[in-house]
Amino acid sequence: MPGPIRITSSRSVAAPADRLYGILADYHTGHSSILPARVFEELTVESGGRGAGTVIRFGMKSFGKLRWSRASVHKPEPGRVLVERILDDKGIVTTFTVDPASHHLVPRGREDASVHPEHLLAVIEE
Numbered sequence: 001m002p003g004p005i006r007i008t009s010s011r012s013v014a015a016p017a018d019r020l021y022g023i024l025a026d027y028h029t030g031h032s033s034i035l036p037a038r039v040f041e042e043l044t045v046e047s048g049g050r051g052a053g054t055v056i057r058f059g060m061k062s063f064g065k066l067r068w069s070r071a072s073v074h075k076p077e078p079g080r081v082l083v084e085r086i087l088d089d090k091g092i093v094t095t096f097t098v099d100p101a102s103h104h105l106v107p108r109g110r111e112d113a114s115v116h117p118e119h120l121l122a123v124i125e126e
Contacts, residue, residue, distance in 0.1 A: 017079075017100035024082050024096050025051040027073070041066065051075050051082065 013020055023030035027050070032043040041059035048054030054073040059066050071084040071094075080100065086092040 017098045021079055021082070021098045024098070025073075025075070027054050027056055046070070048073070051078070055087075056084070 023034060025031070027043065027045050027048070035043060035058075039061055041061070043056055043058045046055040046057055052073060052075040055070060056073065057068065057070050059068050061067075069092075070087040072087055074083040074085065075081065076083060080098055082096045084094040084096075
């Protein structure tokens, strides 16, 4: 069986690293305000709301369909790495990494999403 597919995106953001991480970790107002509306719908906080222990529900448009998912949030490296793990057992993980080594003025935000090819195919065929 082939390994997971990894999709990576990175960009510079002119903001202090701690402020950027704070926005990502705040699921009540911060995180939802940066999601692209053309892809995401209705981010709802089911429990928590600030970093680790948070459970969210959201709609995501892909391949012409709107799909609803639930995810749990983890902070393996507080202040630097935030992880969302989809709870539907498809193995989808999104990792946000803020790089404070960029003089705190231009941190790097990175999203990594990993999914096994058979799960991606199942989504396409739905």
